[in-house]
Amino acid sequence: MSEGLRPGDPVRLGGYELLGRLGEGGMGSVFLARSPQGRRVAVKVVRAELSHHDEFRGRFRSEVNRARQVPSFCTAEVLDADPDHDPPYLVVEYVDGPSLVQVIREKGPMTAAGVHGIAVGVATALTAIHGAGVIHRDLKPANVLVAPGGIKVIDFGIARAFEATSQHTRTNQMVGTVAYMAPERFETASGQRTGPAADIFAWGAVVAFAATGHTPFEGESATATAMRIMTQPPDLTGLDGPLRELVSRALEKDPADRPTARELLDGLLTAAHPAGESAGRTSGPGAPAGAGAKPAALPGTGGGSGTGGGSGTTGGGSGTTGGGSDGTDQTGPAGSGADTKRRRRLIGLAAGAAVTAVLVPAAMFGPDLVRDRSGSTPTGSPGAGTPSAAAATGGPTTGGTPSATPTSRAPGGSPSAAADRTRAMLAGQRRLLLHVVEIDRDLSLPFDGTLTVGDGTGRDALFVLEPVGVDYMIRSVNPDIAHRPCLGVKLDAEGYASLVGAECEPTGATVFGISREGKDDKGRTSYSIINEKYGLVQWDDTEKEIYVQEMGDAPIDTTFSLVDRGAA
Known part of the structure; x- marks a missing residue:
């Protein structure tokens, strides 16, 4: 749900008509808007003081370009941006659905099937986000929307640009929500950069929250929570079976001991389908739409913080992984x-x-095998x-190679x-x-x-x-x-x-x-x-x-x- 515009709020940005506020946070405000084509969209407007930083604008432009590469299944699609506008803004798909934090607040912990759906949906989103070279940096229940078409992860837009240029990320302040931040995020003296493993830690905390209604390191204050994250094992009471094991691995203190997003999906989708209820008080939503559909191969793919919030969306950072020979x-x-x-x-x-x-469910993919988003057919x-x-094409594979020769048609229907x-x-x-x-x-x-x-x-x-x-x-x-x-x-x-x-x-x-x-x-x-x-x-x-x-x-x-x- 959105609230009306406040005195001083803009009524238009570029070609977008602003209709109301969806939320706000450290980087700026998020508005419900109408595009020139009449589509409802979410517009994230950067704080005015950041717009005067040339460094921020450059980083913002780079991060937006990278965020555009994130496939839009399970994430809010990045539609437009203007880094040169005063103030800069980002336009993303509007997702009409409550956030996970709203669902838990209103209905209590989710059923086992519902938790499994959240786990799969968010892990799928992270696979796509990391594969585009993006790190979310502020994954939390407020940034997971339970939409009619399935789970959508939002707010992966400009955190890295913000962190690099904002005074608010210095002197022990940083982008993120403490309860979902990995231990390495607090070890600023080490100089260790945040990598995809920090998002994996947040995934574990989000799934635990969906199953139990509380965070796994909950403390009486932000400082107490941070200390527990760095020194104590997680409280996973109420989370059982193979999912508990995956969440426990995701919450390892050492980022090198955590699985990748793709490994999470492998574990989630090869484990037994969840049955029965969790230890929650009431029944929550089920798995995302399409969870029972015919599976298709998941893309092998390796961020940002922001304003989160109810039924609206905002929308990368950059990623890092490591390797062998x-x-x-x-x-x-x-x-x-x-x-x-x-x-x-x-x-x-x-x-x-x-x-x-x-x-993963085939319904998560669109007909974009050889087309770009405009519908044209590239040659690569x-x-x-x-x-x-x-x-x-729905054809079977043997040893990872399709056994049937695929065919295609151009947008007009003629063979291409x-x-x-x-x-x-x-x-x-x-x-x-x-x-x-x-x-x-x-x-x-x-x-x-x-x-x-x-x-x-x-x-x-x-x-x-x-x-x-x-x-x-x-x-x-x-x-x-x-x-x-x-x-x-x-x-x-x-x-x-x-x-x-x-x-x-x-x-x-x-x-x-x-x-x-x-x-x-x-x-x-x-x-x-x-x-x-x-x-x-x-x-x-x-x-x-x-x-x-x-x-x-x-x-x-x-x-x-x-x-x-x-x-x-």
Whole structure:
């Protein structure tokens, strides 16, 4: 529910007519608005004093661009933004539904099925958010909406820009809600950056709240709560079964001991379906809509704080994960912000564990396999968060590769040859060049297994995508390296991550997501290549080499076009 506008509130921003207030917080106010097309939207207006910071505007623009890459299933879609307006504002999808905190306040702890639905919905949202290189930073029940169409996570818009420029985040003050903040958020003296694992901790606290009606480290004051978070085990009384074990793992003190969002989903969706009631006082809402639908492969994907609130939405930050080599982790030292190639802190489980295809309800996905949001059909692969060709067509998969050749039609209904080629590439049926847009060169994997760039004329520059769920192993067709033909992430003794030839086994080191970014100079759709565990594939112009950089600090500097080179 929204309240009316207050004296001094704007009545229009850009082309948006403001109708009422939805909430407010440290970064600004959120308004219910009407778009020029008549659609109801939520507009987050940044505090006036921040608009005078050039640094904030730059960071705000960067974070908005990254937030636009977050798939909109289980999250509020970012629709528009104007970093140059005075004040800056962000426009997101309006979700008409109560927040989780309102549901618990009015009805008490949820049923076991309802808690499981919250756990799956929020974990799915975090998978998409982290896969776009975003960290939420203020995940809490007020930012989880129980909408008619399913769970929606909101308010992942501008926290990182705010933290970096606001005096209110200094002297032991920071963006976030204490009861849902990970222990590392309080250890400011260590200089450790907030990573995706902090969102995983918040996920555990949110799920515990949904099941029990209280937070797992509840204290008499914010200080007492913070001390319990840092020193005491969580109180999970009332939470039982496999879900209790997952929540307990998510609430580990050491971020390296927590699962990733994708691992949470794997555990949630392979565990027995919840039965019976929780220890709650009353029956709460059930699982999100579509929970009983036919499953489809989940995208393999790796933030912000704000005003939260009732039935309205606001809407990234940046993410960071850590990694190993050829299926085996090698721990390196934590990095410094001045490094060109960021050192990696290992987060999550060992990369040697096989990656499994995670299943989520097919209803969570739209028809965006090879289309952008405008309905046009690009000539490359899908962005992070889109289903594999098999998932889109309903076809079965064997060993992660679709068994049926997918087909497509352009928006007008006529067959699209470009889309068919794209789908064939995604199904592993076409050879392709990985064209590095920024330097107009192509990736190559010669006989020695060291990745290079070249002119694309040799057989060592030809690759095939091999689907693993909706992610991919990237296999060279060069016969000289048949023993190690797939791209994999390797850490050196100093913790720097590079790409090398590896065995074609689906591990945390060899599975990559592909996220749509824009167009190259020839009009072809270009993409970033992201390893969920280690980060972005980037080009180092100084060292003249390809490396892998954590997603937490730098923008996406390197993109790739997938250039079709015939049947595989």
